[in-house]
Structures are given as C-alpha cells and as structure tokens.
Amino acid sequence: MFAYYLELAIRSLRRSPGLTALMVLTIAFGVAASMTTYSVFRAVSGDPIPWKSAKLFVPQIDNWGPNGRGSDGEPPNAMDYNDAITLMRDHRAKLQSAMYQISPSIVPADASKHPINVSGHAVYSEFFPMLDVPFLYGSGWSADDDTQRAAVVVISSKLNQKLFGGSNSVGKTVNIEGKDYRVVGVLNDWNPQPRFFDVVNSGGFSTGVEDVFLPFQRAITVGIPNDGNTNCNAVPTESGFVGLQHSACVWIAYMAELDDTAAATAYKQYLDGYAHDLQQSGHFGWAPNNRLRDLPHWLDNQHVVPSDTKVSLLVALGLLLACLVNTAGLLLAKFLRRSSEIGVRRALGAPRLAIYAQFLTEASIIGLAGGVLGLMLTGVGVVSVGWVLPKDIAALARVDFSLLTLTLLVAVIATTLAGLYPTFRASRVQPAWQLKSN
Amino acid sequence: MTMHPILAALRKHKAGVVLISLQIALTLAIVCNAVFIIGQRVERVNRPTGLDENDLFLVTQQWVGAPSGDDPAGVEKLDVMQREDLAALRNLPDVASVAPSNSVPLLNSSWTGSLSLKPADTLGKGNPRTAYYFTDEQAMTTLGLHLVAGRAFNAGDVQHQGARDQRDRPVVIVTQALADKLFPQGNAVGKVIYSDGSAAPSTIIGVVARLQIPSTGSFGNDFAWYSTLVPTRLDASFARYVVRAKPGRRDAAMHAVPAALYAVNPMRVLDDDESVKSFADIRASAYRADVGMAILMGVVCLILLCVTAAGIVGLTSFWVGQRHRQIGVRRALGARKIDILHYFQIENLLIAGGGVVLGVLLAVGLNTWLMTHYEMTRIPLLYVVTGVLAMLAIGQAAVFVPARRASNVPPVEATRAA
Numbered sequence: 087m088f089a090y091y092l093e094l095a096i097r098s099l100r101r102s103p104g105l106t107a108l109m110v111l112t113i114a115f116g117v118a119a120s121m122t123t124y125s126v127f128r129a130v131s132g133d134p135i136p137w138k139s140a141k142l143f144v145p146q147i148d149n150w151g152p153n154g155r156g157s158d159g160e161p162p163n164a165m166d167y168n169d170a171i172t173l174m175r176d177h178r179a180k181l182q183s184a185m186y187q188i189s190p191s192i193v194p195a196d197a198s199k200h201p202i203n204v205s206g207h208a209v210y211s212e213f214f215p216m217l218d219v220p221f222l223y224g225s226g227w228s229a230d231d232d233t234q235r236a237a238v239v240v241i242s243s244k245l246n247q248k249l250f251g252g253s254n255s256v257g258k259t260v261n262i263e264g265k266d267y268r269v270v271g272v273l274n275d276w277n278p279q280p281r282f283f284d285v286v287n288s289g290g291f292s293t294g295v296e297d298v299f300l301p302f303q304r305a306i307t308v309g310i311p312n313d314g315n316t317n318c319n320a321v322p323t324e325s326g327f328v329g330l331q332h333s334a335c336v337w338i339a340y341m342a343e344l345d346d347t348a349a350a351t352a353y354k355q356y357l358d359g360y361a362h363d364l365q366q367s368g369h370f371g372w373a374p375n376n377r378l379r380d381l382p383h384w385l386d387n388q389h390v391v392p393s394d395t396k397v398s399l400l401v402a403l404g405l406l407l408a409c410l411v412n413t414a415g416l417l418l419a420k421f422l423r424r425s426s427e428i429g430v431r432r433a434l435g436a437p438r439l440a441i442y443a444q445f446l447t448e449a450s451i452i453g454l455a456g457g458v459l460g461l462m463l464t465g466v467g468v469v470s471v472g473w474v475l476p477k478d479i480a481a482l483a484r485v486d487f488s489l490l491t492l493t494l495l496v497a498v499i500a501t502t503l504a505g506l507y508p509t510f511r512a513s514r515v516q517p518a519w520q521l522k523s524n
Numbered sequence: 525m526t527m528h529p530i531l532a533a534l535r536k537h538k539a540g541v542v543l544i545s546l547q548i549a550l551t552l553a554i555v556c557n558a559v560f561i562i563g564q565r566v567e568r569v570n571r572p573t574g575l576d577e578n579d580l581f582l583v584t585q586q587w588v589g590a591p592s593g594d595d596p597a598g599v600e601k602l603d604v605m606q607r608e609d610l611a612a613l614r615n616l617p618d619v620a621s622v623a624p625s626n627s628v629p630l631l632n633s634s635w636t637g638s639l640s641l642k643p644a645d646t647l648g649k650g651n652p653r654t655a656y657y658f659t660d661e662q663a664m665t666t667l668g669l670h671l672v673a674g675r676a677f678n679a680g681d682v683q684h685q686g687a688r689d690q691r692d693r694p695v696v697i698v699t700q701a702l703a704d705k706l707f708p709q710g711n712a713v714g715k716v717i718y719s720d721g722s723a724a725p726s727t728i729i730g731v732v733a734r735l736q737i738p739s740t741g742s743f744g745n746d747f748a749w750y751s752t753l754v755p756t757r758l759d760a761s762f763a764r765y766v767v768r769a770k771p772g773r774r775d776a777a778m779h780a781v782p783a784a785l786y787a788v789n790p791m792r793v794l795d796d797d798e799s800v801k802s803f804a805d806i807r808a809s810a811y812r813a814d815v816g817m818a819i820l821m822g823v824v825c826l827i828l829l830c831v832t833a834a835g836i837v838g839l840t841s842f843w844v845g846q847r848h849r850q851i852g853v854r855r856a857l858g859a860r861k862i863d864i865l866h867y868f869q870i871e872n873l874l875i876a877g878g879g880v881v882l883g884v885l886l887a888v889g890l891n892t893w894l895m896t897h898y899e900m901t902r903i904p905l906l907y908v909v910t911g912v913l914a915m916l917a918i919g920q921a922a923v924f925v926p927a928r929r930a931s932n933v934p935p936v937e938a939t940r941a942a
Contacts, residue, residue: 108838115827123820191588191793200786201588203793264589309592311688311761321720325689326594393898394817401558404890405824408550412835415543419842474816511539 088447095448102420106452109416113456114463116409117497121460122467123395123402125489126475129482130291131391134278138218139381142282143342143350145173145357148375149334154319161375162317163388164286164336174210174302178356179342180349181216184302185209186338187287189313192298193261194249204245205313206298207284208305214240214271216343217283222246224256224271227301231270235307239267240299246272262298263310279482280390282381284339287314290390291478312337354378392479406496410504413452418508421445425515432517441513449505450498457497464493530871537843541875544839548879548915551832553886556911557894558821560903565814571748573629573807574699574734576668579620579769580803581778582628583613585785586762586793593760599686602759605789606684612788613765618777620768623666624757625659626687628766628803629736630810634744636737637720639698639706639752644723652705653747654698654719655737658758659766666768667735672700674713674730677755681729687760692724701749703731719752740810742899774802829918836922840868844930851930852937861931868927869920876919880912887911 099106133139147169148154148161155161165173170184185207193201213219214226223246227238239260246255246269259266277295281288300310311327315337322333330337344350354376361374379387421428428441465485472480534541587605591598606624613622627633635658640651661677663669677697685691696717703712716725735751737744769777778800785794793799844851851864887908894900 105838105842108834112831112834115831119824119827189586191586193588193791201791201793203586203795309594311592321690321722322688325686327592327688328594330688392813394813397561397894397898398817398820401554401821401824404550404554405828408547408554408828409831411543411547411550412831415540415547415835416838416842418540418543419839423842423846471816471820474819476813476816479813480816507539 088443091444091447092451094444095451098420098424098448099451105416105420109413109452110455110459112409112412112416113453113497113501114459116406117457117460117493117500118463118467120399120402120406121464121489121493121496122471122483123398124492125464125468125483125485126471126479127391127395127399128489129484130280130395130479132279133382134280134282135217135381138343139282141343141345142216142381143179143344143353143378144381144384145340145342145353146377146379147357147361148372149336149370150319151370151372155375159375160387161377162336164315164317165338165340166334166336167331167338168334170338170340172360173340176356176360178353179344181212182340182342183210183213183216184338184340185213185284186302186305186312187284187314188298188300188305188310190263190298190300190310192245192249193264195261202248204297205294206296206300208300208302208310210302213283213299216341220274220276222272222274223254224269226299227270232301232303235304236301237265237267237304238270238301240271240273241269242273242295242297243275244295245297260298262300263308265308267300280385282385283341284314285385285388285390286339290385290388290392291482293478293481306331350378350380395479406500410500413501414504414507417449417452417505418511421508421512422515424512428512428515429517429519432515438513441515442509445509445512446502446505449509450502452505453498453501454494456501457494460497461490461493464489527870527874530867530874533847534871534874540839540843541878544836545875545879545882547832547835548876548919549883549886551828552880552883552911552915553890554828555825555914556883556887556903556907557890558825559911560891560907561900562818562821562825563907564901565818569811569814569818571736572734573736574667574669574732575629575803576768577803577807579771579774580666580668581767581769581774582631582801582803582806583765583767583781583785584762584799584801585609585764587789588791588793590761590791593686593688599684599689599759602686602761603684603757606757606759606763608788609763609785610765612784613767613781616777616780616784618769618773618780620770621662621666622765622767623659623662625657625663625667625764625766626758627655627657627738627764628667628806629738630740630806631738632740632810634738636739636747639702639717639719640721641706641717643718643725644721645718652702652750654702654750654752655739655744655747656719657735657751657753658756659753660755660757663753663755663766664732666766668768669735670733671697672731672733673703674728676730677753681755682757683755684757684759687758690720690722691756692722693719693726693754693756695729695755696726697730697732697753698728699735699749699751700731700733702752703728705750778802833918833922836872836919837926840872840923840926841929844868844926844933847930848933848937849940851933852935852940855933855935856938864931864933865927868923868930872919872923872927873916876916880915883915884908884912 146161149166149169150162174184188208189205191201191203211227211229211232222243231238255269258269280290281292309327316335318335322329324332344353357376358374361376364370468483468485471483591601593599593602610622626635634655636653636655638651638653660682661679664676681695707715712728712731715728737748737751781800782794891903
C-alpha cells in the first residue's frame with residue numbers, strides 16, 4: 087500500500103514542479119538555518135566533562151563583603167591568595183586544586199631559535215586525577231612535589247612535538263623563564279571547551295592550547311606572575327606580585343571533587359564555618375555569603391554560552407517556524423486543488439485513513455527532499471560560520487553523524503506536522519459534492 | 525470598488541488566509557528584531573575610537589629571563605631595556621613616532637580604576653570608572669589624539685614604575701567625556717582629582733576630544749569614553765609599544781620591527797602573528813562577533829523575506845487558477861483588466877494588513893522577551909514602521925505577477941466548465 091502512495095505522491099509532485107520546488111527549498115533553507123545555528127549552540131553549550139561534571143564543584147568565598155557584591159548579591163567569582171591557600175591546606179574535599187593562569191616564556195635548547203611564549207596553569211598535583219586529564223607519557227607530579235616546590239612540568243603533546251619532536255620526553259628538561267624544569271608528563275590531546283576549570287581567566291572558550299602545567303607553589307616561589315584577570319576592591323598596599331598575594335584581590339580559580347550530596351553539604355558547611363571564623367576574628371565584618379556550585383550550574387552562572395549564540399538559535403527557529411507555516415499554506419492549496427480526485431477515491435470506497443496515509447506520505451516526501459537539500463545547505467552553513475563568527479566559537483561547530491540525522495528528522499517530522507492540517511481538510515472533502523460539481 | 529466581494533471570497537478560504545497572515549506576522553516580527561540587532565551592531569562597530577587608526581600598529585613583546593620588576597633594582601633595569609627598545613623603534617626609517625602603552629582601544633586588556641574629587645574616597649559610590657593608559661610624551665602624536673584644552677605631556681612629566689606598583693600621578697590627561705562627568709561646570713584643566721581611593725592629588729593638565737577604553741565587552745559599556753592618560757612607563761617583563769608609521773609605510777614598518785628588536789636583545793618572545801599587529805587587525809578581531817552576528821541576522825532576514833514572497837506568489841497563483849471561471853464571468857459582465865488586477869492587489873493588502881497588525885504585536889513581544897533575557901534595548905518605532913511598510917510593499921510586489929496573469933484571463937473563460 088505504501089508503495090502505491092509513494093507513486094501517487096511522486097506523480098502529484100511532478101504535476102506541479104514549481105510549487106514542489108518552492109516547498110522543498112523552503113524546508114531546506116528553514117532546516118539549514120536552524121541546524122547551522124544549532125551546531126554552534128550545541129558546541130558551546132555542551133558538557134566538557136559529562137561523566138564527572140556533577141561531582142566537580144567551584145567554591146566562592148565572599149571576602150569583599152556587601153560593598154564588593156554585584157547587584158545580585160554574588161560574591162567574587164575567583165579567590166584571593168589567602169583563602170585559596172587555606173582551602174588547600176585544610177584539604178576537605180576528595181580532590182582539589184587552586185590554579186592560576188600563567189604565560190611564561192620557553193627558551194628552546196637550540197640556540198638558533200627564538201624564545202617562545204606559552205600559556206598554561208599553575209596547579210596542584212590533584213588537578214590531573216580530578217579532571218581525568220589524559221597522559222601520553224608519564225603522569226602528573228606527586229603531592230610531595232607540591233610541598234617540595236619541585237621544578238617539574240607537565241607539557242602538552244603540541245609543545246612536546248615542538249621541543250622534542252614528539253618523542254617520550256619524560257625526564258628531559260625544559261627551560262621555563264630561564265630555569266630548568268624536569269618533564270614528568272606529556273598530555274595526550276586535551277583541549278576541553280569551554281576551559282571549565284578556569285572560565286574566569288579563559289573567558290570560556292579558547293583557540294589556544296594549554297601548553298604547560300607547573301606546581302602552584304613552585305610558580306609562586308619563583309614569581310611567575312598571573313596572566314589573567316585580577317580584580318580588586320581596594321588598591322593593594324604592597325607592590326609587585328608578592329603584594330598581590332597579600333591583598334584581597336581575587337585572581338585564583340579553585341575546583342574540588344565531591345562525590346555525593348553528603349560530601350557537598352559537608353563542604354559547604356566547612357566553607358561557611360571558615361567564613362564564620364573570619365567573622366568572629368574580625369577579618370570579615372559580615373555574615374558568611376559563600377557559594378558552592380557544581381560545574382553545570384557554575385558554567386551557567388558565568389554565562390559561558392554567549393548570548394549571541396542563543397539569540398541566533400532562537401531567530402533561526404523562528405525562521406523554521408515561518409517556513410513551516412509557508413509550507414502548510416502551499417500544501418493546503420495543493421491538496422485542495424485535488425478535491426475532485428479525492429472525491430473520486432472516496433466514492434470508490436477509500437476510507438478517510440487512506441486519504442490521510444496518501445497525503446501525509448506526500449508531505450513527508452517533500453520533507454525528505456527538503457531535508458536532503460537542507461543537509462547540503464547545513465554543510466555550507468557550518469563552513470560559512472567559520473568565516474563570520476569569532477574563531478574560538480566557530481572552530482567548535484562541526485557536522486557529524488548526529489547532526490545529519492537530526493537535520494533529516496527535523497525536516498521530515500516538521501513537514502509532516504505542517505501537512506497535518508491540509509491533510510485533515512483533504513480528508514473532509516465530500517465525495518458527493520465533488521462528483522456533482524464535475 | 526466595494527470591499528464586500530473581497531471579504532466574502534476571503535471567508536471562503538479562511539485557512540489559507542490565516543496561514544499567509546500568520547507567515548507575514550512571523551516574518552515581520554523576526555525581520556524587525558533581526559534588523560534592529562544589525563543596526564545596533566553596525567552602530568557599535570562604527571563608533572570612532574578617537575585614534576587616527578591609519579598607519580598605526582601595536583608591538584607586544586616579552587623579555588626572557590628579565591628581572592621580575594618586584595624590586596626597585598629590577599624596575600630600573602627593565603626601564604633601561606624598555607627605553608632601548610623605544611629608541612630602536614624610533615630610529616626605524618618608516619616609523620614616525622612611538623609611545624609605550626599598557627593597552628590601546630579595542631584590545632580588551634585593561635587597567636581600570638575610579639576617579640573621585642575627594643582624597644581617599646571609597647571606590648564605587650557614584651565615582652566614575654576609568655581605564656588608564658600609561659604612556660609617555662609621544663602618546664598624543666602617536667595615537668593621533670585631538671587635544672581640546674590644556675597641554676600635552678612633556679618629557680619632564682614622564683615617570684616610570686613597576687607594573688604592579690602604585691605610584692602618585694601628579695599630572696594626567698582625561699577625555700572630554702570624563703572631564704564633563706567629573707566637572708559638569710567645565711574648565712577641568714588645572715583641577716585636582718584622586719585616583720583609586722588614593723590620597724595623592726593628580727592635576728588635570730589637558731583634555732582630549734575622544735579616546736575609547738580598551739574593553740569592548742558589556743563590562744565597559746558604562747564608561748566606554750572615560751579614559752585617563754598617565755605619563756608613566758610601566759616596567760614589567762613584557763611591554764607594549766604603539767607605533768605610528770610614516771603615511772602609507774605601515775606594512776614596511778611592521779616588517780622591520782622584529783629584526784630591530786632582536787638586534788637590541790635576542791632574549792625575547794616576539795611571535796610572528798600576534799606580536800606585531802596592525803590596528804586594523806585589532807579592530808577586526810574586537811568586532812568579529814558583532815560583524816558575524818550582523819551577517820547571520822542579515823542572512824536569516826534574506827531567507828525569510830524570499831520564502832514569504834515566494835509563498836505569497838505560490839498561494840495567489842493557486843487562487844488565481846482556482847477562480848479562473850469566476851474571473852471570466854466578471855470580465856464577461858464588464859469588469860476591466862485593471863479591476864481584476866486591483867481585486868487581487870486589494871485582497872493581498874487586506875491579508876498583509878491583518879498579518880502586520882499581528883506582526884507588530886509579535887515584534888514588540890519578541891523584543892520585550894529578548895530585553896528581559898539578554899542585553900537588548902527597546903526597539904525604536906522607526907524600525908517597526910519601516911518593517912510594516914516593507915512587508916506591505918513585498919506583499920504587493922509578490923502579488924503583482926499572479927494578479928496580472930489573472931487580469932489576462934479572457935472573458936470567454938466564463939463559458940467553459942470549471
């Protein structure tokens with residue numbers, strides 16, 4: 087039976103090629119526009135570490151008090167040195183790390199080459215197991231290295247390629263800011279987007295690669311300064327990087343792994359207890375106002391997904407809706423033009439259901455054709471956004487199997503839905519009236 | 525012509541009329557808001573920075589193994605290195621002038637603070653925010669700033685300090701916008717202000733017409749024109765130099781920079797792509813998101829208008845075909861071709877009219893929703909009115925071809941079977 091409807095549909099579509107082409111093009115453009123913007127939205131709103139994001143938490147401590155809060159009463163979105171160090175020392179989470187962004191120079195062993203600049207983070211040893219960072223060679227450093235302020239470094243595979251030709255460089259030395267560091271690990275490709283462990287300094291998305299990771303206390307001791315945002319509610323009283331460490335300026339990101347709700351509740355109590363103690367001792371002149379958000383809520387709170395991306399998706403969905411209304415109007419015209427044919431079929435005994443099957447088949451064929459054309463246009467669209475959108479965002483949008491499937495599904499389902507009302511009208515055609523008027 | 529037959533006919537195919545009106549309404553709502561977004565972005569991108577941007581470029585470089593700048597001896601050493609670089613750049617044949625600066629407009633790397641009229645005032649609390657440019661006596665000519673009152677910096681004004689130090693700033697130059705904010709009565713030159721809650725006074729010695737702050741993000745929207753120039757070289761392990769090339773010699777000057785700086789001191793990071801950047805490139809990357817959004821919205825509008833116009837053509841063509849016989853009857857009864865043409869044109873005007881009424885409501889609704897959820901302002905009436913007129917015009921343009929075909933239906937059709 088379906089083959090018969092298919093044949094009828096194709097014959098009918100061929101009879102009015104202009105109208106058919108118009109409907110197919112409408113669906114194709116509508117679907118392609120929404121799928122292109124969706125591919126960008128999907129890329130920037132994805133969970134960067136889906137298997138663990140619910141266990142990763144970002145604590146915020148209100149060290150500035152009421153005058154430093156935003157209009158929404160939020161505490162600063164980063165930590166000052168004192169709070170970060172205290173939290174690390176107390177070590178209340180299963181795994182945790184304070185971190186700050188660095189941008190040191192590296193002097194190649196080959197003296198004929200100019201020094202290069204790399205970006206990275208100063209972190210604690212627990213950073214690597216906490217974030218399931220993949221290693222190609224070696225591993226992270228030990229907790230002992232943290233306390234010893236050891237001159238060790240974890241480098242990216244890209245930097246390993248550049249400095250050591252991609253060979254296993256564990257045990258070799260790298261000259262960072264004029265001092266030698268022993269390579270303990272080389273990362274496998276690791277470029278999470280957004281840079282969820284430090285969205286405050288990375289701004290969420292980044293075209294660069296994290297090339298070096300140094301022990302936090304080592305970087306502090308040798309005075310590798312922070313290369314990111316520094317926010318102060320008062321001018322530091324002492325100068326230099328050391329003055330920054332003694333100030334209430336916030337510049338350090340912090341992340342903790344808490345495996346269940348009980349652990350999260352206990353950690354929040356610990357944070358509040360810490361702030362309460364500071365209030366008791368007179369350091370804070372205000373009641374605790376801390377936050378502890380898991381990673382998805384944190385990314386949402388920091389508006390990591392650009393609002394332009396959301397607005398674009400919304401506008402493109404509006405376009406799709408307008409295209410569907412257009413298709414519904416055209417299908418209605420097309421179906422009702424065939425009232426006499428429907429009349430004859432009904433008079434010959436075709437039930438309403440058969441009319442439904444026939445016309446919905448026709449609608450879904452238009453949807454399928456629109457979807458196939460829409461696939462190609464989506465491909466063009468995804469390539470084109472690479473030219474017009476900011477590189478850090480556009481680089482993430484890509485066509486893959488799930489996007490292709492979704493494009494086809496959206497096209498077929500949407501067109502079939504658009505065909506529902508016209509089909510309903512077609513099925514109400516009175517056979518007697520049509521036969522008589524002919 | 526009376527409206528009655530048109531209305532009666534429209535009632536016959538309600539569903540088609542409703543669908544086409546709905547489509548016109550959706551199109552109007554989306555196009556109005558998209559064009560409004562485009563307008564906002566174009567306005568943002570076109571705001572002048574206050575610089576003479578031609579022939580301007582920025583050098584960002586980092587020394588390797590340099591002193592940290594946290595101790596006085598290190599600061600002095602760094603300052604010597606910086607002055608050597610400045611001298612080398614100023615000696616280049618294609619370079620007109622060079623000034624050190626911690627940032628430039630649109631670079632999105634800024635040092636911000638707040639200015640007050642009282643010493644040791646609390647930050648915030650109604651005091652204007654400002655972005656500081658730490659530079660020297662060549663800033664005015666290099667950046668191409670326009671001095672409207674007072675005097676420019678001279679070599680005697682210029683100090684130097686470690687990049688993270690706090691030092692008194694005896695003299696500053698502010699923008700006209702900032703001067704007006706601080707001293708609404710005017711005459712800012714010679715007046716005293718205090719920066720960042722400090723107790724040390726700074727005297728305003730000059731006022732420049734316009735100078736944008738480095739930040740283009742929403743964070744800087746409130747103080748986009750509140751810049752302060754401080755005659756101080758910042759000494760750190762990295763430095764930025766703003767270079768004005770001789771007219772038309774920018775590319776040649778940019779090309780000569782790396783060799784000149786490596787000759788002074790090879791132990792530095794000078795990345796090919798990022799370290800020597802023309803101001804045109806800085807502008808392009810700062811506004812890439814805005815330009816991209818405007819293009820995206822433009823494409824959506826174009827598709828939407830084409831789809832809607834094509835939809836009107838398709839549906840009207842169908843109605844013309846359906847009413848062939850009735851048109852023949854009217855023609856046989858004495859209606860002229862122009863009457864048939866007008867019939868379809870007025871019919872379309874009625875449908876589009878219904879559509880735009882709903883569309884205006886949807887457009888304002890969508891705008892309101894965007895305002896509550898995103899950074900968006902109220903859509904000006906002009907956009908909506910233009911949108912309404914444009915939709916009606918597109919409707920008329922789209923209906924013309926099928927309507928003319930209808931007007932060419934010969935009266936003899938009346939005698940044929942439908």
